[in-house]
Each structure stands twice: as C-alpha cells, then as structure tokens.
Amino acid sequence: QQQVKQSPQSLIVQKGGISIINCAYENTAFDYFPWYQQFPGKGPALLIAIRPDVSEKKEGRFTISFNKSAKQFSLHIMDSQPGDSATYFCAASSGGSYIPTFGRGTSLIVHP
Amino acid sequence: GAGVSQSPSNKVTEKGKDVELRCDPISGHTALYWYRQSLGQGLEFLIYFQGNSAPDKSGLPSDRFSAERTGGSVSTLTIQRTQQEDSAVYLCASSLLGSTSGNTIYFGEGSWLTVV
Numbered sequence: 471q472q473q474v475k476q477s478p479q480s481l482i483v484q485k486g487g488i489s490i491i492n493c494a495y496e497n498t499a500f501d502y503f504p505w506y507q508q509f510p511g512k513g514p515a516l517l518i519a520i521r522p523d524v525s526e527k528k529e530g531r532f533t534i535s536f537n538k539s540a541k542q543f544s545l546h547i548m549d550s551q552p553g554d555s556a557t558y559f560c561a562a563s564s565g566g567s568y569i570p571t572f573g574r575g576t577s578l579i580v581h582p
Numbered sequence: 583g584a585g586v587s588q589s590p591s592n593k594v595t596e597k598g599k600d601v602e603l604r605c606d607p608i609s610g611h612t613a614l615y616w617y618r619q620s621l622g623q624g625l626e627f628l629i630y631f632q633g634n635s636a637p638d639k640s641g642l643p644s645d646r647f648s649a650e651r652t653g654g655s656v657s658t659l660t661i662q663r664t665q666q667e668d669s670a671v672y673l674c675a676s677s678l679l680g681s682t683s684g685n686t687i688y689f690g691e692g693s694w695l696t697v698v
Contacts, residue, residue, distance in 0.1 A: 514673075
C-alpha cells in the first residue's frame with residue numbers, strides 16, 4: 471500500500487487554541503481524503519473529507535486544507551475543546567483502490 | 583441495523599485457543615473490511631470483501647488468520663492458536679460500494695481481544 475505520513479504523533483493544546491494535524495501522501499491517483507475521529511473504546515468515525523478539486527473545506531470548527539502540488543493536506547480544529555480530545559486519522563483513497571490508506575494517527579489532548 | 587455490529591465486544595482467551603469474531607455490516611453495504619488496532623497504534627488492514635469477488639487477503643499477518651463472509655452479509659474473522667501478540671482491537675467496517683473514493687467507511691466499535 472502507498473504510504474500516508476501523518477504528524478505529529480501526539481498533540482497537546484489548551485482549550486480555545488488551534489490544533490493542526492498534517493498528512494502527506496505519495497500516490498497522485500488519490501482523489502478522496504477523509505479524516506476520521508476515534509474516541510477511546512469506539513471505532514473511528516468520519517469527521518470531514520475533501521476532494522482535490524478544492525483547496526479548503528470547512529465544517530463548523532473543523533477545516534481541511536489541501537495542497538495538491540505539495541501532496542499534503544491538514545486538519546485544523548479551531549477553538550479546540552476538551553471534547554475534541556481523541557485520536558485523529560487521515561486517510562486517502564482513489565477510485566481504483568478499494569482499501570483506504572490510513573495515517574498512523576494523532577492523539578490529541580485538549581486541556582481545559 | 584443502524585450501524586456495524588461486532589461481537590463479542592470483549593474476549594479473553596488462553597494462548598493456543600481459537601477465537602471467532604463476528605461482524606454484521608450495515609444493511610445493503612457491499613464492501614466489508616477487517617482492521618486490527620494494537621494499543622495506541624494505527625489501523626492495520628487485514629482483509630477486504632466486495633460482493634461475490636474473491637476477498638483481498640493481503641493484510642492477513644499469518645495463516646492462523648482467516649475470514650469468511652456468508653451470503654454477502656455477516657463476516658467471521660477466525661484466529662487459530664492465538665498468541666499474545668494477537669491481543670488487539672479488531673475493527674470491522676463496511677461501505678456501500680467497493681470503491682472507497684467518495685464513499686464513507688463505517689466502523690464498528692471493535693472486538694477487544696486479550697490473549698493470556
């Protein structure tokens with residue numbers, strides 16, 4: 471499988487701050503980039519996703535920024551809240567690849 | 583059901599025993615995936631089923647691992663002669679179509695396996 475490199479591995483942010491998680495990919499055939507959020511004891515759940523025809527997608531406090539030329543995309547969490555504390559996984563897939571490639575995950579802790 | 587259902591939610595087994603983990607995907611979803619997540623680690627792909635096609639078993643770590651999907655719906659992951667390194671959360675997921683492009687993958691809550 472092609473790699474998706476995710477960083478940082480862990481992140482600690484104060485309440486109200488901005489959390490930023492970055493991912494980089496290699497396969498230029500990837501055309502769908504979802505982010506999943508996983509709370510302890512639960513399975514990952516889709517948070518937000520983007521296609522490469524747009525450079526940014528925003529849903530509430532969550533924004534994906536996409537840089538096609540650099541083959542990078544990032545998740546920004548504005549006004550981070552303690553309830554955002556979770557593990558976040560980026561992923562990438564293409565129409566010809568039925569198995570999404572996941573990053574290794576980022577453990578986010580938001581301190582009150 | 584409304585979501586992907588997995589059972590058992592927790593399983594403690596003795597080293598050397600066989601275990602079966604069950605997954606009931608979302609009704610109508612044609613694609614089914616098994617992943618393994620070790621403590622604090624990422625998502626390790628194990629196997630993929632799509633309709634009546636031959637499964638993609640490329641992620642299975644050894645021949646002690648096998649999976650089947652009956653009637654295009656329920657799937658069972660079997661681990662034979664369990665080892666301590668098999669201890670992990672086994673996550674099942676399903677999606678509506680085989681292509682993941684633009685399709686959301688829905689995960690179950692996982693089966694927590696502990697081998698003692």
